[in-house]
Amino acid sequence: VNEEQKQTLDSLAARRWRVAITLTAVMLAVYFGFILLVAFDKPLMGRLILGGRISVGIVLGAAVIAVAPLLTAVYVRWANRIYDPELHALRHAMASATPAPVVAGEPAAALPIPPPTTAPFAKEARP
Amino acid sequence: VNPPVNATKVATSLGHPNATAIGFFILFVLVTVYVTRWAARRTRTTHEFFAAGSRISARQNGFALAGDYMSAASFLGIAGLVSMSGFDGLIYSIGFLVGWPVITFLIAEPLRNLGKYTFADAVAYRLKQRPVRIAAAAGTLTVVAFYLIAQMVGAGDLITLMFGIPYWSAVLIVGGVMLLYVLFGGMIATTWVQIIKAGLLLTGATALAVLVLARFGFNPLELFSAARAKYPDAAPLAPGKLVSNPVDAVSLGLALMFGTAGLPHILMRFYTVPDAATARRSVAYATVLIGFFYLVTFVLGFGASVLVGREVIASVPGKSNMAAPLLAEVLGGTGFLGFICAVAFATILAVVAGLTLSGASALSHDLWNHVVRKGESPEHEQLRVARIATVALGLAAIGLGILFKGQNVAFMVGLAFAIAASGNFPALLLSMTWRRFTTRGAVASMVTGTATAVILIAISPTVWHDVLKLKSTAPISLKNPAIISMPLAFVVGVVASLLAPERKAAEGFTGAITRMHMGA
Numbered sequence: 001v002n003e004e005q006k007q008t009l010d011s012l013a014a015r016r017w018r019v020a021i022t023l024t025a026v027m028l029a030v031y032f033g034f035i036l037l038v039a040f041d042k043p044l045m046g047r048l049i050l051g052g053r054i055s056v057g058i059v060l061g062a063a064v065i066a067v068a069p070l071l072t073a074v075y076v077r078w079a080n081r082i083y084d085p086e087l088h089a090l091r092h093a094m095a096s097a098t099p100a101p102v103v104a105g106e107p108a109a110a111l112p113i114p115p116p117t118t119a120p121f122a123k124e125a126r127p
Numbered sequence: 128v129n130p131p132v133n134a135t136k137v138a139t140s141l142g143h144p145n146a147t148a149i150g151f152f153i154l155f156v157l158v159t160v161y162v163t164r165w166a167a168r169r170t171r172t173t174h175e176f177f178a179a180g181s182r183i184s185a186r187q188n189g190f191a192l193a194g195d196y197m198s199a200a201s202f203l204g205i206a207g208l209v210s211m212s213g214f215d216g217l218i219y220s221i222g223f224l225v226g227w228p229v230i231t232f233l234i235a236e237p238l239r240n241l242g243k244y245t246f247a248d249a250v251a252y253r254l255k256q257r258p259v260r261i262a263a264a265a266g267t268l269t270v271v272a273f274y275l276i277a278q279m280v281g282a283g284d285l286i287t288l289m290f291g292i293p294y295w296s297a298v299l300i301v302g303g304v305m306l307l308y309v310l311f312g313g314m315i316a317t318t319w320v321q322i323i324k325a326g327l328l329l330t331g332a333t334a335l336a337v338l339v340l341a342r343f344g345f346n347p348l349e350l351f352s353a354a355r356a357k358y359p360d361a362a363p364l365a366p367g368k369l370v371s372n373p374v375d376a377v378s379l380g381l382a383l384m385f386g387t388a389g390l391p392h393i394l395m396r397f398y399t400v401p402d403a404a405t406a407r408r409s410v411a412y413a414t415v416l417i418g419f420f421y422l423v424t425f426v427l428g429f430g431a432s433v434l435v436g437r438e439v440i441a442s443v444p445g446k447s448n449m450a451a452p453l454l455a456e457v458l459g460g461t462g463f464l465g466f467i468c469a470v471a472f473a474t475i476l477a478v479v480a481g482l483t484l485s486g487a488s489a490l491s492h493d494l495w496n497h498v499v500r501k502g503e504s505p506e507h508e509q510l511r512v513a514r515i516a517t518v519a520l521g522l523a524a525i526g527l528g529i530l531f532k533g534q535n536v537a538f539m540v541g542l543a544f545a546i547a548a549s550g551n552f553p554a555l556l557l558s559m560t561w562r563r564f565t566t567r568g569a570v571a572s573m574v575t576g577t578a579t580a581v582i583l584i585a586i587s588p589t590v591w592h593d594v595l596k597l598k599s600t601a602p603i604s605l606k607n608p609a610i611i612s613m614p615l616a617f618v619v620g621v622v623a624s625l626l627a628p629e630r631k632a633a634e635g636f637t638g639a640i641t642r643m644h645m646g647a
Contacts, residue, residue: 009640009641009644009645010640012644013640013643013644016644017560019232020232020233021232021233023228023232024228024229024232024233027225027228027229027232028384031221031222031225031380031384032377032380034221035218035370035373035376035377035380036373036376036377038218038366038370038376039370039371039372039373039376039377040373042365042366045214045365045366046214046362046364046365046366048355048364050348051352052352052355053348053349053351053352053355054347054348054351054352054364055214055351055364055365057214057217057364057365057366058214058217058351058364061214061217061218061220061221062422064221064225065220065221065224065418065421065422066418068224068225068227068228068414068418069411069414069415069418071228072227072228072231072410072411072414072415073411075228075231075232075407076231076407076408076411079236079404079407080404084404087644087645090645091645094645
C-alpha cells in the first residue's frame, strides 16, 4: 500500500465514522427526547388532538418508530452510492499496484481483487 | 372500573388442547425438521455450522435477524401491556426498535469484516487472543444464560396456558426440537427456522391487525377513540405510570438501545452474509420488519382492549400475556386462536435455537479453539466440540427451565440487555474505533460491565422485593443498571488502556482499519 492509498483509505474510513456517529447522535436525540418528554411533560404527551381521537404522545411515538427506518435508509443510500464505489475504486488501485501489498502482521493475500458486486448474491441458499 | 367478577367470565377455549393449535404446531415442526435434514447435508465445516457458509442473502438475513429478535415475550408481552395500559406499551416497543439503527451505523460492517464466527473475533482482532476471548465468552454465556432462562420459563408457562399440556413437557419439547435444529442443521437450519418463524409471526400478527382495523373502518383513529370512550377514567392514550422516574427511564432506554448492539446471537448473524455491504442491507430489512411488527402489535393491544376488554383479559390465567390470543379467538374463532398459539410456540423455539447456537460458538470457537488449543484445533475437532457444546447447552436450557419454574424471570430479559450493553458493547466499539485500546482495557471493560450490571440488578428493588421477597428497603433504587454500568465499562476500558499502553495493539490498528473497511 503506498502512502497515497493509505491516506485515501484513512479519509474514507474517517468519513464513514463521521456519517455513522452523526446518524447515531440523531437517533439518540430523537429517542431520549421522546423518553424525557414522557418523563417531564405528561400533560403535553396526553393532550388529545384531531377531535380527541389521538394524543400527541401516540403521534410522536409513531414518528420515532418511523425515524428508525428512515435514518437507516439515509445511511444505506449514502453507503451504496458514495462509500461503496469509492471503496471499490481504492481496492482496484491497491490490487493493480505491484508487488502484492503487505499489511502489518497480515499475510500478503489480505487484499485480493473483489469479485464483481453482483456475484455474491447469485448463489443464495434455499431449501 | 371494577365490574362484578361473574359478569366477566369468558367462554374461551384457551388452556384446553386445541386441535388447530396442535395441528399447526406439528406442521411447523415437520416443515422445520425437513429443512433441518436438508441443512444437515450442507453442514460439514465450522464455517457452515456457525455462519451458514456466509451464503445467506440480505433479505434472508433481514428476516432471520427479525426472527431472532421478535420473541414471544415481545409479541404477547407488548400486546398485553398495550391492552392494559395503552400508551405505556408504546414506550417499550420504541425502546426495542431504536437499537437497530445503532447496529447499522456503528457495528454491522466493521464486525462483518473483522470477524469470522463470534463478536469476540472483532474485539480480539489486534489484541492478545486468550484473555480477550475468555472475557468475551464469559460475557456471551452470561447474556445467553439469562436470556435462555427467561425464554424457557416463558415457554413452559405460555404453552401450558395455551395448549393445556404440563409445564415440564412444554420445556422438554422446546429443548428437544431446538436441539434437533442446532445439532444437525447448525446455522443453516437455524437461519431458515428463523425466516419461517418471522414470516409466520408477521403474517399472523398482520392478519389479526387487519381484522381489528376492519371493525373500525380501517381507521386507527376510530380504534383509539373507541378505547378512550371505553376507558374514560384510565386515559389509555396518555402516559401512565411506566415512566415515573426519569433516571430509571433513561437507564432502561440505554440498556435497550445499546444492548441490542451487544447481543451475541444477533451479532453472530452478520457472519452469515457474504460481505459488509450485504450485512448493511440486511440490518435495513430487519429494521423495517421490526418497526412494522411493533406498530402492528400496538394496534393489537388497542384492539384487545376494546374488543376483548380489560376485565376479561385480567380474568384469564396468564392475564395480559393472553391479550393477543384472546383477540384472535374473538375475531377469528378457535381456528385462528390455534394458529396464533402455534406461532407463539414456534417463536420461542426459534429464539432458543439462536441463543443455543451462539452459546455453542463461544464455547467451541472462543474457548476451545482459541484459548485451550491456541487457534490450532483441527476442523473436525472444532465441529465435534461445537456439537458437544450444543447438547450441553440444550440440556442446561431444559434443566434451568424446570429449575426456575414459577419464579419471576421477567427481569432477566432486561438484565440480559443491560449486560450486553455494559459487558459487550463498550469493548466492541472501543476495539473498532480507538487505536490505543489494549488487551487489559478490553478485559477490564468487559469484566467491569458484566459484573456491575449483575450486582446492581441483584440489589435492585426488582430482585430484592419481587424475587428474594426481602422486606427491607433495597440497597439501591435503580431498576435498570445500564446508566451506571455502561458508562463505567467505557471509563474503565479507557483508563486501563491509558495506564499501560500496548505497542503491538496500537500498531495492529492500522491493519485493523484496512480489514474493517476493505474486508478479508
